[in-house]
Amino acid sequence: MRWTGRSLRRFEDPALVRGLGRFVADVADQHRGTLHAAFVRSPVPAGEIRSIEAPPGAPVLTAESFPGIRTMCARLDRPDFVALETPVLASDAVRHPGEPVALVVAGSRAEAEDLAEQVVVDIEATRPVLDATAATDPDAPTVHAGLDMPMGNNVVLDARFATEGLEAAFEEADEIVALDIRAHRQNALPIEARGALAAHDRGTGRTTLTAANQMPHMLRTALADILDIGEAELRVVTPEVGGAFGQKMCVPREYVALVAAARLLGATIAWIEDRSENLLASWHSRDHSYLLRGAFNRSGMLLGLDADIVCNIGAYSNYPVTFGVEPLMAMAELPGPYRLSQYRVRSRAVTTNMCPIAPYRGVSRPVLTLAMERLMDTAARRLDLDPVEIRRANLVSEFPYSMPTGLPVDPGSYVETLDAAVEALDLEGFRRRQQQAAAEGRYLGVGFSVFGERTGYGTPAFAARAMEITPGYETVQLEMNPSGDVTARIGASPHGQGLATALSQLLADELGVEPRQVAVVHGDTDTTPYGWGTFASRSMVIAGGAAKLAAERLAAQLREIAAHHLEASPDDIRLEDGSAVVAGTSVGVTLPEIARIAHHSSHLLPAPMEPGLSVSATYDPGGTFSNACHAAVVEVDPDTGHVRLERFVVIADAGLEVNPMIVEGQIHGGVTQGIANALYEELVTDDDGNLLTASLMDFLPPTVCEVPLIEVTHVQTITDASITGAKGVGEGGAIGAPAAVLNAISDALSPLGIEVDEMPATPSRVRELIRRAQSTTTGGPT
Amino acid sequence: MSQRRVELTLTVNGQRYEAAVEPRKTLADTLREDCGLTGTHLGCEHGVCGACTVLVDDEPVRSCLMFAVQCGSQAIRTVEGLADGDRLHPIQQAFWEHHGLQCGFCTPGFLMLATSVLESRPDIGDEELREVLASNLCRCTGYQNIITSVHAARDQMRS
Numbered sequence: 001m002r003w004t005g006r007s008l009r010r011f012e013d014p015a016l017v018r019g020l021g022r023f024v025a026d027v028a029d030q031h032r033g034t035l036h037a038a039f040v041r042s043p044v045p046a047g048e049i050r051s052i053e054a055p056p057g058a059p060v061l062t063a064e065s066f067p068g069i070r071t072m073c074a075r076l077d078r079p080d081f082v083a084l085e086t087p088v089l090a091s092d093a094v095r096h097p098g099e100p101v102a103l104v105v106a107g108s109r110a111e112a113e114d115l116a117e118q119v120v121v122d123i124e125a126t127r128p129v130l131d132a133t134a135a136t137d138p139d140a141p142t143v144h145a146g147l148d149m150p151m152g153n154n155v156v157l158d159a160r161f162a163t164e165g166l167e168a169a170f171e172e173a174d175e176i177v178a179l180d181i182r183a184h185r186q187n188a189l190p191i192e193a194r195g196a197l198a199a200h201d202r203g204t205g206r207t208t209l210t211a212a213n214q215m216p217h218m219l220r221t222a223l224a225d226i227l228d229i230g231e232a233e234l235r236v237v238t239p240e241v242g243g244a245f246g247q248k249m250c251v252p253r254e255y256v257a258l259v260a261a262a263r264l265l266g267a268t269i270a271w272i273e274d275r276s277e278n279l280l281a282s283w284h285s286r287d288h289s290y291l292l293r294g295a296f297n298r299s300g301m302l303l304g305l306d307a308d309i310v311c312n313i314g315a316y317s318n319y320p321v322t323f324g325v326e327p328l329m330a331m332a333e334l335p336g337p338y339r340l341s342q343y344r345v346r347s348r349a350v351t352t353n354m355c356p357i358a359p360y361r362g363v364s365r366p367v368l369t370l371a372m373e374r375l376m377d378t379a380a381r382r383l384d385l386d387p388v389e390i391r392r393a394n395l396v397s398e399f400p401y402s403m404p405t406g407l408p409v410d411p412g413s414y415v416e417t418l419d420a421a422v423e424a425l426d427l428e429g430f431r432r433r434q435q436q437a438a439a440e441g442r443y444l445g446v447g448f449s450v451f452g453e454r455t456g457y458g459t460p461a462f463a464a465r466a467m468e469i470t471p472g473y474e475t476v477q478l479e480m481n482p483s484g485d486v487t488a489r490i491g492a493s494p495h496g497q498g499l500a501t502a503l504s505q506l507l508a509d510e511l512g513v514e515p516r517q518v519a520v521v522h523g524d525t526d527t528t529p530y531g532w533g534t535f536a537s538r539s540m541v542i543a544g545g546a547a548k549l550a551a552e553r554l555a556a557q558l559r560e561i562a563a564h565h566l567e568a569s570p571d572d573i574r575l576e577d578g579s580a581v582v583a584g585t586s587v588g589v590t591l592p593e594i595a596r597i598a599h600h601s602s603h604l605l606p607a608p609m610e611p612g613l614s615v616s617a618t619y620d621p622g623g624t625f626s627n628a629c630h631a632a633v634v635e636v637d638p639d640t641g642h643v644r645l646e647r648f649v650v651i652a653d654a655g656l657e658v659n660p661m662i663v664e665g666q667i668h669g670g671v672t673q674g675i676a677n678a679l680y681e682e683l684v685t686d687d688d689g690n691l692l693t694a695s696l697m698d699f700l701p702p703t704v705c706e707v708p709l710i711e712v713t714h715v716q717t718i719t720d721a722s723i724t725g726a727k728g729v730g731e732g733g734a735i736g737a738p739a740a741v742l743n744a745i746s747d748a749l750s751p752l753g754i755e756v757d758e759m760p761a762t763p764s765r766v767r768e769l770i771r772r773a774q775s776t777t778t779g780g781p782t
Numbered sequence: 783m784s785q786r787r788v789e790l791t792l793t794v795n796g797q798r799y800e801a802a803v804e805p806r807k808t809l810a811d812t813l814r815e816d817c818g819l820t821g822t823h824l825g826c827e828h829g830v831c832g833a834c835t836v837l838v839d840d841e842p843v844r845s846c847l848m849f850a851v852q853c854g855s856q857a858i859r860t861v862e863g864l865a866d867g868d869r870l871h872p873i874q875q876a877f878w879e880h881h882g883l884q885c886g887f888c889t890p891g892f893l894m895l896a897t898s899v900l901e902s903r904p905d906i907g908d909e910e911l912r913e914v915l916a917s918n919l920c921r922c923t924g925y926q927n928i929i930t931s932v933h934a935a936r937d938q939m940r941s
C-alpha cells in the first residue's frame with residue numbers, strides 16, 4: 001500500500017487546533033522580559049528629512065545609531081537594470097508613505113507606540129509621483145534623485161524581446177485586437193501580519209531572529225551582509241507562520257533594524273506589525289498595466305502578439321529577488337499556453353513614491369493570464385467565434401513545445417482541461433439559461449481561463465534573469481535514527497502548506513516506514529541545510545525531489561546492510577512495512593534492527609561503510625508547468641454593478657498529487673484570493689499619496705459569503721521534468737481566477753458592448769462601464 | 783502614556799488568573815500576556831478579522847475590542863479550553879479531519895465562533911451558519927473546508 005496519493009490528515013494540525021502552535025507573537029509574549037519596538041514612519045510619500053526629535057532620554061534609534069550598517073541592494077547583472085539601494089532606516093530622504101525613519105523601544109508594545117507618537121520628524125515634503133506612466137515623464141520628480149537613469153526618468157528596468165516576423169504577422173492579420181489591461185495595487189494580506197523577535201545573547205555573541213518569514217536561510221545571509229557580521233553569529237528561526245503568500249519572502253527593513261537594535265542594546269526585542277502598517281508599508285503587490293495587441297486571422301488563429309508592460313515597483317527594490325521579477329516574468333511567460341511564433345514585448349519597471357512591491361501569489365501570472373484570456377475573449381467576440389473554439393484552435397497540444405522566448409513547456413493537459421470544464425459547466429445548458437435570463441433583463445455570463453503555471457524554478461530558470469543572488473535548488477538531509485524513525489531536515493520553509501505531512505508520505509513510500517515515523521524539521525538555520533525556502537509553488541517539486549533522491553540513497557544503504565546481514569544481494573532486498581526482506585521470501589530484518597547495527601554495532605557493517613545512517617541530496621530542476629482551466633459563472637446586477645459568483649469550476653493538473661486533500665485546499669485558497677483580487681481588493685491612494693484603505697473596513701478580503709462552492713476536478717499529467725511527478729500547485733488558483741471572473745463579467749455585459757479589462761472589477765467600476773455604455777447607446781446618462 | 787494599573791481576576795477556561803493591567807489593555811492582550819494563553823490570535827486589532835474571537839459568558843466577542851477590565855465577573859473561554867485533556871472537542875476534530883485549516887492562524891477564532899453557535903443553536907441551518915461564519919476571515923482555506931468542518935461538527939454534536 002502506497003502513502004502517496006492518499007488524503008492523510010495533517011500532522012501539523014493537532015497543535016494548531018488546540019491553540020498550541022507557536023507563532024512569532026506567541027514566542028515574544030511567552031518570553032519574559034521581551035522589549036517591544038515600534039517604528040516611526042514617514043507620513044508623506046516624498047520629502048527631505050530635516051530633523052528627528054525625540055523626548056529627552058527616550059530610547060529612539062535612527063540611522064545614526066547604526067553607523068556600520070549597509071544599504072540593502074539586490075542586483076540583476078544586466079545592462080537594462082538600474083540598482084536601487086534601500087537604507088535600513090531613512091536618513092536624508094523619504095520616498096514612500098510609511099517608510100521607516102526611526103525605531104523606538106519600550107517595555108510594552110503600547111508604550112512603544114506611545115513613544116513613537118512623540119517623536120517629531122521634521123520632513124520638508126516634496127512633490128511625489130505615484131503613477132508609473134506619469135513617473136516616466138521627463139518633468140516628473142525623480143524618486144532617487146542623483147541616480148543615473150539612462151533609460152528614462154524613473155525607469156529602472158527596460159527589457160525588450162522581439163521575433164523577426166512580428167510586423168509581417170500584423171500586416172497579414174484580419175483582425176487586430178488592442179487591449180489596455182490594468183491590475184491595481186493589492187496586498188497579499190496574510191491574516192498574521194509580519195513580525196519578528198530578535199534576541200541577542202551577550203554570552204555567545206549570537207543573535208537569534210525568530211521571524212514570520214518564508215526564506216530563513218536567505219534572511220540570515222542578508223542580515224549578515226547588511227550588518228557586516230559573520231553569518232555564524234546569526235540564527236534565523238521561522239516558527240509557525242500565519243500565511244505569507246509572498247509577503248514574507250523578501251527581507252524587511254524592519255527585521256534588519258530589529259536585529260541591529262538587539263545587538264546594540266544586548267536585548268530581546270519584538271516587533272509585531274499591526275494591520276494598518278501592514279496595509280500601508282509591508283510589501284504591496286501587482287500594480288501592472290499592459291498595452292496589448294493581438295493579430296488574428298479570420299479563423300481566430302493568433303499570428304502575433306505585441307505587448308508593452310509597465311510595472312509600478314514603488315520606491316525601492318525588494319531583496320533578494322529584486323523588482324525585476326515582475327516585468328521579467330511577465331515578458332517571459334505572457335504567451336502562456338497558446339501557440340505563437342511572432343512576439344514582441346517591452347517590459348519596464350518604474351520607480352514611484354509608492355510602497356515597494358514584492359511577489360504575491362502568482363507574481364505576474366495572474367495579470368499576464370488576465371491579459372491573454374481577455375485577448376482571447378475579445379478576439380472571439382470580434383470575429384464572432386465561440387470563446388471555447390478560439391482557445392481550442394490556439395492551445396498547445398503537442399509537446400514538448402517551445403514558447404517564442406525559447407521557454408520549454410513540458411506535457412500538460414491544456415485542451416483536455418478546457419474540454420472538461422465545458423462539460424462540468426454544461427455550457428450549452430448555461431447558454432440557454434443565459435438567454436432566458438436576458439429575456440428577463442438579467443445579466444448572466446460565463447468566463448474561461450486556461451493557463452500554464454511555470455513552477456519548480458530551479459537555478460537555471462532564475463539564472464536566466466541574471467540574478468546576482470540566484471535561488472533554485474533544495475537540499476534534504478535524511479537520517480534514520482537508532483530507533484528506526486526518520487528525521488528529514490529541509491531548507492524549504494512551509495507555512496501552512498502541510499509540507500511536513502506530504503513529505504513524510506513520500507519518504508514513507510521510499511523507505512518502507514509509516515509517515516508518522518518521519519519527523520520533518522524546517523525553519524531553523526541552525527538545524528537545516530541551506531536552502532531557498534517556500535515560495536513559487538516549488539516545495540513539493542524541489543524539496544520533494546531532493547527528499548526522493550535522499551531517500552533513494554538511504555534506501556540503498558539500508559538494502560546493503562540488510563543484504564550483508566542476510567547474506568543476500570542488495571538488488572533482492574525490498575523495503576516494506578518497516579523491514580528489509582529478501583524478495584519472494586519471508587526472510588528479513590527490521591529497519592530498527594538495521595538502524596541499531598548502523599549506529600550501535602557499526603563494526604558489523606559491510607566495509608567500508610561509515611557508521612550511522614545519514615545522507616543528503618540536492619535537487620535543482622529545470623522547471624515544469626502545471627496547468628488548469630478555470631470557469632466562472634456570474635450574474636451582474638446592472639443597477640449596482642455588483643457581481644455575484646454563481647459557480648466556479650476548476651480542472652487542475654498539478655501532476656502527481658502526493659496528498660490530494662492538501663492539493664485541493666491549495667486550490668480553494670488560491671481561487672479565493674484570485675476572486676478577491678478580481679472583485680474586491682484594492683489599495684486606494686489619494687492624489688497626495690495618502691492610503692485610503694488602511695484598515696480591513698476599507699480593504700476588503702472576501703468572507704465565506706462572497707466565495708462560491710469551488711468545484712475541483714483533478715487531472716494528473718506526469719512528466720519527467722519533475723522527478724517526483726509533482727508539478728506544484730500553490731499559486732495556480734490565484735493565477736487563473738481573475739481572468740475567469742473578468743471574462744464572465746464581460747460575457748454577461750456583452751449585450752451592452754462592455755469589456756472589463758481592469759481589476760478589481762469593483763461595483764463602482766462596473767457601474768461606470770455600464771453608465772458609459774448606456775450613455776453612448778442612448779445618448780444620455782442614466 | 784502608561785496608565786495606573788488595575789488589579790483584576792479573570793476566569794478563563796474555569797481557571798482563575800490574577801493580573802494587574804492598565805485600563806486600556808484589551809482582553810486579547812491580557813489573555814496572551816498576563817494569562818499566557820497565546821492561542822487567541824490577533825489579525826487586525828480593529829474588530830474585523832475575528833481571529834481574536836473568544837467566548838465571554840458563552841457569547842462570541844472580539845477580544846481585541848474589549849478591555850480586560852470589562853471582564854472581571856464573566857466566564858471566558860478560549861481555544862485552549864476546548865479539548866478535554868488529550869481528547870479533542872468535536873469542532874477541533876472536525877477541522878482536523880476535513881482540512882479546515884492551513885496556516886492555522888485564523889483557526890482559534892473560527893473554532894470559538896463555531897463552538898458558540900453550535901452550542902446555542904444545535905439545529906442551525908446551512909444558510910444561517912454561513913452567515914455566522916462570515917464574521918471571521920481566513921486567507922488560506924477559501925472557507926470551503928471550514929464550512930465542511932463545521933457541518934461535520936454540527937452533525938457530531940447533535941448525535
Ligand code: FES
Pocket residue numbers: 823824825826827828829830831832833834835844845846847
Ligand atoms: S484581531 Fe480582533 S477582530 Fe481582528
Ligand code: FES
Pocket residue numbers: 191242243496882883884885886887888889919920921922923
Ligand atoms: S488557515 Fe490561514 S488564515 Fe485561515
